[in-house]
Amino acid sequence: MKIYAVSDLHLSGLADKPMNVFGENWEGHFEKIKSDWGEKVTDGDVVLIAGDISWGMKLEEGLFDVRSLASLKGKKIFVRGNHDFWWSGISRVREGAPDSSFCFLQNDCVKIGKYIVAGSRGWTCPGSADFTEHDEKLYRREAERFRLALTAAEKARTEGDELIALIHYPPFNVKKEDTLFTALFEEFGVSRAVFGHLHGSGYFPLRTEKNGITYYLTSCDKARFCLTEICSDGA
Numbered sequence: 001m002k003i004y005a006v007s008d009l010h011l012s013g014l015a016d017k018p019m020n021v022f023g024e025n026w027e028g029h030f031e032k033i034k035s036d037w038g039e040k041v042t043d044g045d046v047v048l049i050a051g052d053i054s055w056g057m058k059l060e061e062g063l064f065d066v067r068s069l070a071s072l073k074g075k076k077i078f079v080r081g082n083h084d085f086w087w088s089g090i091s092r093v094r095e096g097a098p099d100s101s102f103c104f105l106q107n108d109c110v111k112i113g114k115y116i117v118a119g120s121r122g123w124t125c126p127g128s129a130d131f132t133e134h135d136e137k138l139y140r141r142e143a144e145r146f147r148l149a150l151t152a153a154e155k156a157r158t159e160g161d162e163l164i165a166l167i168h169y170p171p172f173n174v175k176k177e178d179t180l181f182t183a184l185f186e187e188f189g190v191s192r193a194v195f196g197h198l199h200g201s202g203y204f205p206l207r208t209e210k211n212g213i214t215y216y217l218t219s220c221d222k223a224r225f226c227l228t229e230i231c232s233d234g235a
Contacts, residue, residue, distance in 0.1 A: 001113055004041060004074075004227040005218040006033060007050035007168070007196025008081065011065035015055040025221060032225035034072065040227055041074040046112055047227065050196040050218055051081025051121065051168030062086025063096040070098040077103045077110060079119040081168040081197065105166065107145045109153040113233070116156055118149040118188075119166035122181060122195070127173035142169075143180035150188040164230070165193040170217070174203065176210055186211055192230055194218055 010019050011030060019026035041047060054065035062084065069076060080087045087093055090106040097103075103110050105119030123142040124131050131139075146167065153163055165171075171181035171193060185193055191212075196219040198204050206222060208215040218228045 001044050001046065002041075002232040003046045003048065003115065003164070003230045004037075005048040005050065005194045005216060005230050006037075006220050006223065006227045007194070008052040008199065008219040008221070009033065009049070009065075010052055010055060010083070011068060012055040013064045013068060014061040015057070017055040023221075029220065029225050030068075033220055033227075036226045037072050037074075040229075041072065043073050045074040046115070046117075047072075047074045047076050048117065048164070048166050048194050048218075048230065049076060049078045050166055050194050051079050052083045052196065053078060053081065054084060054086055056086040059086050059088055059092055059096065063093075066096070066102065067098050069102075075101050075103065075112060077105060077117055077119070077166065079105050079166050079168055080121045082121070105149070107148040107152075109149055109156060111156050111161070114161050115164060115231075116153045116161055117164045117166050118146075118153040118190075120146045120149045122146065122167040122169035122171060124169055125171065125173055125177075125179045125181065127175060127177050128170070131173075140180065143184065146181060146184055150184055150190075154188060162192075162231070163188065163190045165190045167193065167195045169197050170195050170204070171215070172210070176208060182210065182213075185213055192216065194230060198222060
């Protein structure tokens, strides 16, 4: 089994928001992702999707875009992004899943083989370009929500299991400064963390090592509309 990741698909099957308005590289971006996905992923693999799945505003619009992934192989694990306004109530989202290969996390976890994926949205962190004094309360609240996810993972964990954090927002700023999220990841023994949210030409490393944890930025445009391999059994 291999675990891959991609994020910020920004699909718009029922929403009139084509992504090529953000640059020529976005032209046909979903076809590029599906092509790479098809070449890499088998039925026994897992794909982590770190939020911003759909531009849809209503549940049925978001689920329409979710269903566009149904023909792709692998177990698909999602967290909510800041633009996923259609994600209104985790029970309704889970009820709308096309089949059992879709798993939606919200402040909780799922165990697949020796891997446990703990997921929550997160929030922008101090020192980030878009962080203001108004974000402080939300940042702290979202950190506590991630604690819930990691606590659930700790209860499910057995000897030899590996813990992966799935979060939409970057869990630190470009200087890699400590945050409430990185402190939680270290406290609970996370080995790898996957995030997205970032776009454009601004610098942010695709892979970062910090205090024994490997962090992966998987926003699809940053990763050239390809899936990133996170790990595999025995690696």
